[in-house]
Amino acid sequence: xxPSRDVILRERPSGLPDASTWEVLDRSVPDPAPGQFVVAxxxxxxxxxxxxxxxxxxxxxxxxxIGDAMRANAAATVVASRHDGFPVGSTVTGMFGVCEHAIxxxxxxxxxxxxxxxxxxxxxxxxxxxxxxxxxxxxxxRLSAGETVLISAAAGAVGSVAGQIAKAMGCxxxxxxxxxxxxxxxxxxxxxxxxxxxxxxxxxxxxxVAPQGVDVFFDNVGGEILDAGLxxxxxxxxxxxxxxxxxxxxxxxxxxxxxYMSLLVARASMTGFVIFDHEDEFAEAxxxxxxxxxxxxxxxxxxxxxxxxxxxxxxxxxxxxxxxTGKLVLQVRDSTS
Amino acid sequence: xxPSRDVILRERPSGLPDASTWEVLDRSVPDPAPGQFVVAxxxxxxxxxxxxxxxxxxxxxxxxxIGDAMRANAAATVVASRHDGFPVGSTVTGMFGVCEHAIxxxxxxxxxxxxxxxxxxxxxxxxxxxxxxxxxxxxxxRLSAGETVLISAAAGAVGSVAGQIAKAMGCxxxxxxxxxxxxxxxxxxxxxxxxxxxxxxxxxxxxxVAPQGVDVFFDNVGGEILDAGLxxxxxxxxxxxxxxxxxxxxxxxxxxxxxYMSLLVARASMTGFVIFDHEDEFAEAxxxxxxxxxxxxxxxxxxxxxxxxxxxxxxxxxxxxxxxTGKLVLQVRDSTS
Numbered sequence: 001x002x003p004s005r006d007v008i009l010r011e012r013p014s015g016l017p018d019a020s021t022w023e024v025l026d027r028s029v030p031d032p033a034p035g036q037f038v039v040a041x042x043x044x045x046x047x048x049x050x051x052x053x054x055x056x057x058x059x060x061x062x063x064x065x066i067g068d069a070m071r072a073n074a075a076a077t078v079v080a081s082r083h084d085g086f087p088v089g090s091t092v093t094g095m096f097g098v099c100e101h102a103i104x105x106x107x108x109x110x111x112x113x114x115x116x117x118x119x120x121x122x123x124x125x126x127x128x129x130x131x132x133x134x135x136x137x138x139x140x141x142r143l144s145a146g147e148t149v150l151i152s153a154a155a156g157a158v159g160s161v162a163g164q165i166a167k168a169m170g171c172x173x174x175x176x177x178x179x180x181x182x183x184x185x186x187x188x189x190x191x192x193x194x195x196x197x198x199x200x201x202x203x204x205x206x207x208x209v210a211p212q213g214v215d216v217f218f219d220n221v222g223g224e225i226l227d228a229g230l231x232x233x234x235x236x237x238x239x240x241x242x243x244x245x246x247x248x249x250x251x252x253x254x255x256x257x258x259x260y261m262s263l264l265v266a267r268a269s270m271t272g273f274v275i276f277d278h279e280d281e282f283a284e285a286x287x288x289x290x291x292x293x294x295x296x297x298x299x300x301x302x303x304x305x306x307x308x309x310x311x312x313x314x315x316x317x318x319x320x321x322x323x324x325t326g327k328l329v330l331q332v333r334d335s336t337s
Numbered sequence: 338x339x340p341s342r343d344v345i346l347r348e349r350p351s352g353l354p355d356a357s358t359w360e361v362l363d364r365s366v367p368d369p370a371p372g373q374f375v376v377a378x379x380x381x382x383x384x385x386x387x388x389x390x391x392x393x394x395x396x397x398x399x400x401x402x403i404g405d406a407m408r409a410n411a412a413a414t415v416v417a418s419r420h421d422g423f424p425v426g427s428t429v430t431g432m433f434g435v436c437e438h439a440i441x442x443x444x445x446x447x448x449x450x451x452x453x454x455x456x457x458x459x460x461x462x463x464x465x466x467x468x469x470x471x472x473x474x475x476x477x478x479r480l481s482a483g484e485t486v487l488i489s490a491a492a493g494a495v496g497s498v499a500g501q502i503a504k505a506m507g508c509x510x511x512x513x514x515x516x517x518x519x520x521x522x523x524x525x526x527x528x529x530x531x532x533x534x535x536x537x538x539x540x541x542x543x544x545x546v547a548p549q550g551v552d553v554f555f556d557n558v559g560g561e562i563l564d565a566g567l568x569x570x571x572x573x574x575x576x577x578x579x580x581x582x583x584x585x586x587x588x589x590x591x592x593x594x595x596x597y598m599s600l601l602v603a604r605a606s607m608t609g610f611v612i613f614d615h616e617d618e619f620a621e622a623x624x625x626x627x628x629x630x631x632x633x634x635x636x637x638x639x640x641x642x643x644x645x646x647x648x649x650x651x652x653x654x655x656x657x658x659x660x661x662t663g664k665l666v667l668q669v670r671d672s673t674s
Contacts, residue, residue, distance in 0.1 A: 059602050222598070241601045256593030261559070264578045264609030265396050272601030 002029040007098035039076035051248040069097040075119035124327030125300035133162035134285035147215035155182035157327035202228035230259035233266035301326030344435035376413035388585040406434040412456035461664030462637035470499035471622035484552035492519035494664035539565035567596035570603040638663030
């Protein structure tokens with residue numbers, strides 16, 4: 001038996017999650033049966049999309065049920081195993097949830113090589129966020145060398161990888177971020193332009209730095225940011241709808257993009273995607289991104305928060321306040337101990 | 338010299354055009370120089386998109402200039418010619434404007450065969466509206482046999498052709514229209530379902546008739562109709578943005594589609610297009626549509642308004658009030674006289 005403190009969804013939030021949303025319960029994970037293994041969770045990925053999983057509505061994944069452990073991608077170490085593919089000591093990622101120990105039959109679990117990158121990077125640039133950036137830009141956005149690319153939430157987990165991929169492809173890249181520090185970081189990463197959306201009029205700033213308009217707009221934010229992008233499309237532009245973090249905690253359906261008819265004038269498209277449909281492309285994406293990390297083309301950055309599962313609630317709130325640069329992960333245990 | 342009464346843009350309207358928008362001026366058209374010809378205009382096409390041409394803003398065409406004759410597609414008869422391609426007596430379509438006579442060098446002018454169909458049809462099902470329906474559904478919407486198609490403004494010039502093309506392709510077709518009479522007409526045309534958007538909750542009605550969701554939504558309307566479609570998308574749906582007639586006369590930018598994030602959940606796209614980019618496909622579209630008209634698969638219908646160029650202003654208003662079924666044309670002269 002493996003003791004585990006699990007973060008349980010106690011109550012669906014209205015607006016921002018709060019103390020009443022979560023409950024930390026002591027549970028125990030059984031020893032593995034044949035074909036199973038037990039992991040100790042090292043890091044939990046804290047994702048903007050998590051808020052959507054708390055609503056009792058149809059979406060791209062089932063809602064988390066009341067009383068269930070919060071769904072989360074995690075990096076973990078196998079501590080007991082009766083599964084040949086996952087021997088004790090191997091490091092893995094999987095949807096283990098916000099917990100200390102979990103049991104698995106290996107479904108959806110990937111072995112990771114911590115010589116290529118540390119575990120947190122396997123939740124970021126080499127994980128779902130990196131896959132999302134790669135598939136979104138190249139497949140959904142059909143990005144070509146030399147195009148002008150706009151990325152919102154560009155200092156976030158997905159945006160920072162997307163912008164660097166676009167630079168690696170020889171594009172002109174404009175990033176939007178919410179602090180001067182993040183703006184500076186984007187420039188350090190090689191972004192051609194970075195706009196602080198809290199202190200500048202984004203639409204006007206875009207006209208200045210991308211007077212010919214934007215060919216691909218990778219949008220993670222929605223709201224006014226999406227409208228500013230719509231107002232600055234090049235002909236034939238592709239908007240990649242990756243998320244709408246500006247509205248995830250809204251209690252009412254927020255206004256839609258008023259400038260959507262720019263799609264007609266610009267002969268442009270706006271396309272949504274869900275990364276889990278593209279698993280057959282993950283191997284290629286991982287190989288490419290790992291190569292860019294190895295040769296220094298791409299900087300993988302994580303903001304690692306300490307505090308174990310008890311800190312999950314406040315860490316998720318910090319995400320929506322923009323506290324992270326790069327991928328936000330919660331450290332559940334010190335895997336070096 | 339050929340006397341012509343021309344409808345001139347006197348003043349840009351705010352909201353609906355009114356009496357101060359237009360002025361009818363007596364002008365005269367010179368005799369043709371070598372390579373030119375003069376036409377007498379028989380019918381003028383009255384289009385929803387005309388309202389956009391009156392605004393002094395960047396769009397897919399230049400605004401009509403104050404003091405210029407109103408831009409319009411028209412069917413006309415050559416009455417004087419020094420151009421071998423357009424002998425006297427030939428019937429043509431071209432952007433001659435709202436006027437009685439016009440001079441041309443043949444640029445953008447097409448010879449039409451009134452044995453295939455009467456002149457008004459060459460402004461409708463065999464004209465730009467028909468091309469728009471064909472290109473929009475097949476190229477932009479990538480329609481496949483057996484899919485479920487939603488058409489807004491389905492009793493209009495473009496919508497009525499689009500719906501019949503979709504039926505010809507073996508699709509299930511749902512049309513939206515604003516009166517019981519139009520709704521009945523759509524059913525007569527072979528639409529599987531027709532919804533009166535003024536008397537029904539469109540989103541709920543769609544759930545009833547297309548419980549699996551809509552694969553292609555050909556939208557001419559925007560506003561709440563677009564949101565109702567967004568709420569009922571099948572996975573992988575394509576929204577073809579053809580127009581937004583609900584907002585053409587708005588004095589402020591109307592609200593955007595609040596349910597746009599359905600594009601993400603449904604892995605769907607929304608794509609704008611401008612028919613004038615697709616002229617290389619017109620010959621194929623015309624041949625196909627003419628074939629469907631000839632074998633009775635497709636009914637071409639026009640609402641012909643009498644009254645000459647003086648009636649243009651009120652006819653355009655009638656269009657926005659939904660007075661027409663099928664293509665709305667203004668008769669400028671009796672071509673049989």
